[in-house]
Amino acid sequence: MPWKDGYTISDERSLSDPDVRWPGxxxxxxxxxxxxxxxxxxxxxxxxxxxxxxxxFGLRDGFDRVKDALDRFGLKxxxxxxxxxxxxxxxxxxxxxxxxxxxxxxxxxxEDVSAMAREDETERIALTTAVLSDxxxxxxxxxxxxxxxxxxFAGGTISPHxxxxxxDAGYEYFGNGLADDIPHHWVTDAATRRSILTMPYYYHYDDxxxxxFPSKGTGLEHADSLFRNWRAEFAAQYxxxxxxxxTLHPYAVGFGHRVRLLETFLAExxxxxxxWNVPAREVIAHWRHLNPTPTLxxxxxxxxxxxxx
Amino acid sequence: xxxxxxxxLSALTSVARRYDARHRRIPRVAxxxxxxxxxxFTADFDAMLLRxxxxxxxxxxxxxxxxxxxxxWRLIALFDSHDIKATIFxxxxxxxxxxxxxxxxxxxxxxxxxHMWEHRVPRDMQLELDHLQKTGAALASITGRKPVGxxxxxxxxxxxxxxxxxxxxxxxxxxxxxxxxxxxENEMLNLPFHYAxxxxxxxxxxxxxxxxxxxxxxDTDRVLEMWWEAFxxxxxxxxxxxxxxxxxVSGRAQRIDMLxxxxxxxxxxxxxxxxxxxSVARHCLAVHP
Numbered sequence: 001m002p003w004k005d006g007y008t009i010s011d012e013r014s015l016s017d018p019d020v021r022w023p024g025x026x027x028x029x030x031x032x033x034x035x036x037x038x039x040x041x042x043x044x045x046x047x048x049x050x051x052x053x054x055x056x057f058g059l060r061d062g063f064d065r066v067k068d069a070l071d072r073f074g075l076k077x078x079x080x081x082x083x084x085x086x087x088x089x090x091x092x093x094x095x096x097x098x099x100x101x102x103x104x105x106x107x108x109x110x111e112d113v114s115a116m117a118r119e120d121e122t123e124r125i126a127l128t129t130a131v132l133s134d135x136x137x138x139x140x141x142x143x144x145x146x147x148x149x150x151x152x153f154a155g156g157t158i159s160p161h162x163x164x165x166x167x168d169a170g171y172e173y174f175g176n177g178l179a180d181d182i183p184h185h186w187v188t189d190a191a192t193r194r195s196i197l198t199m200p201y202y203y204h205y206d207d208x209x210x211x212x213f214p215s216k217g218t219g220l221e222h223a224d225s226l227f228r229n230w231r232a233e234f235a236a237q238y239x240x241x242x243x244x245x246x247t248l249h250p251y252a253v254g255f256g257h258r259v260r261l262l263e264t265f266l267a268e269x270x271x272x273x274x275x276w277n278v279p280a281r282e283v284i285a286h287w288r289h290l291n292p293t294p295t296l297x298x299x300x301x302x303x304x305x306x307x308x309x
Numbered sequence: 310x311x312x313x314x315x316x317x318l319s320a321l322t323s324v325a326r327r328y329d330a331r332h333r334r335i336p337r338v339a340x341x342x343x344x345x346x347x348x349x350f351t352a353d354f355d356a357m358l359l360r361x362x363x364x365x366x367x368x369x370x371x372x373x374x375x376x377x378x379x380x381x382w383r384l385i386a387l388f389d390s391h392d393i394k395a396t397i398f399x400x401x402x403x404x405x406x407x408x409x410x411x412x413x414x415x416x417x418x419x420x421x422x423x424h425m426w427e428h429r430v431p432r433d434m435q436l437e438l439d440h441l442q443k444t445g446a447a448l449a450s451i452t453g454r455k456p457v458g459x460x461x462x463x464x465x466x467x468x469x470x471x472x473x474x475x476x477x478x479x480x481x482x483x484x485x486x487x488x489x490x491x492x493x494e495n496e497m498l499n500l501p502f503h504y505a506x507x508x509x510x511x512x513x514x515x516x517x518x519x520x521x522x523x524x525x526x527x528d529t530d531r532v533l534e535m536w537w538e539a540f541x542x543x544x545x546x547x548x549x550x551x552x553x554x555x556x557x558v559s560g561r562a563q564r565i566d567m568l569x570x571x572x573x574x575x576x577x578x579x580x581x582x583x584x585x586x587x588s589v590a591r592h593c594l595a596v597h598p
Binding site: 002004006007008009010011012013014016114145147149150152153154155156157158160176177178179180181202203204209210213214218220222224225226228229232233235236237240242299300301302304306307308 | 357358361362365366367368369370371372374375377378379382402405406407408409410426427431436439440443512514515521522524526527528529530531561562563565566567
C-alpha cells in the first residue's frame, strides 16, 4: 500500500494500462448498470416515490426505451434492483434474465445504511438476497449502493459493516467503487487480505446528475454535458485499453432527447472493434481469474500528538 | 445623522485602505528572454486527506483514493510527455500514504511543495509550527531539501521563519504579487491561482460544501474552451496563469486527454514559459524584488 485503515481501501497503485487485459482480442471493457431504484433520497424508496408520474414513466415507457436502446445494439447490462423493485418489476426481471442481462441487488429499498445497526443491516441483506433469488431463480452475485439524487454526495452510501456483511453473505462483487476506473479489490482487513472485488463507478457517467438534477422543476438539464462526458471518457479509456462504465436510470435517460443521445453514443461505441460488453458478474469472474488477491504494503503511518489518527 | 454616516464612510474606507496596503503589485513582469508569459501547472495532491478531515463518507474517501492510486501517475506521465516541470502541493501525510508516487514526482524533476500536514492549519501557533516542520521533514525525506513553496493559509511569519519564498493561494491580481500579513509585516510573494482555473470547481460534486442545487459538474470540452480563453487573455497581456488540478479529479482519463489538448495548444504559441512555481518565484524575486 502502504495500507492505512480508515483512509484507503485498496493497494497503493492501480494496474498500469498495459497490465489491464481483457479476454481474447478485446481491448476495452464496456459495462452498463441500469439502476431500477426510484428512491429520491437517503430514506430509500417510499410510498410517495411509487405514486409519482416520474416513477410511472421509469417503470413503463422509460424502461422500454432503455431496453430498446440496449437491444438495438445487442448490449447486455446489469440491473441494480432493490428488493421492493424486484417485487414490483418481477415479470420484467424474468424477461431480462432470459435475454442475458444480469440482476444484482441494490438494498432492501435502496435506503442509506450508513448509521444502521449491524444486525438490522444483516437482516436486510439476507431478506433482499432471498427476495431476488426467489424471483430470478438464482442468487444475485453483485450488490450495489448507488447514489440517489437527494444524497449529500454522489458516490452512494454504505455503513462501516457493509463490505464485511456482503462477503459473509457470499456476494462476489460490490457494484460501485470510486477508487479506480477498472475493477479492484476493496479490502476490509489488511492483515488477512479479506476483500471483495469492486466494479468502478463515477458520477460523471451517471445520467441522474445531469438530467433535471437534483429534481424536476430546477431546470438544471445538462444532457449535452452528460453525452460529452460519455464520449470523451469512452474514447480515452478505449485508447488506454481499460474500462468504460455508465449508469442509467430509465426515468431519466429514457425520455425524448436524452434517449436519442444515448442511442447516438451507443452507436459510436458499436463502431469500435474489440469492445467487451458483458454483465458485471462476467467482468468480475474474469478479473478474479487474473487478479485473485490484492497486493498491500504494510502501513508506515505513525500517530503524532496534534494529528488525526 | 450625517456624522454617523460619515463615520461609516471613513471606517469602511480605512478597512479598504488597510487591506489594499497589504498588497504590493508588480505592474508588469519582465519574463526571461524570449518568454512572453509564464504558465504554472500545479496539482494539489491530498488524495482523501481532506475528505477524511471533514469526516465524509467511505465513498468520498474512495473518490479521493483514486488520486493516489491512479491520478497522480497519469499527471506525472502527462507533464513528462510535454517536458513541463509542474509543482505538486502535497500534505506531509501523503508521504505515509503514497511514497512511491512522491518519489516518481521528484525523479521526473517536478517540484514538491507544502500543502499543510493533514490539510488544515491549526489555530494554535505552536501546533501550526509543528505541522509546518513535520511536513517540511516529510517532503525533504523524498527530495533531500525542505520545500520553499506552499499552498495554504499558514502564517506568513512562520513561513518566512521556515525558509519559504512563496505561497500560491487565491487571486488578488493576475500577476504574481507581494502580500503582507494583518500586521503589515512578513511580506511574501504570492503566485495567484483563480478558482475558475481549478478543476474541482467543474468536476467535483459537493465541492467546498456546495449543495445539490448548486452543482455545476460539467464536461471537458466546456472547461477546455474556458481555460484556453483565460490563457489567451494573459498571453496577449504578457502575464501569468496558474492551472490548479487535483489528481483525484483531473486524473480521470478524459481529463488527462483534455489537459493534453490544452498544453498542446499552448505550446503552439511562441514564448510560453512552463517551469515550476519555484522557478517563477525565484525569477520574480530576482527581477522584481
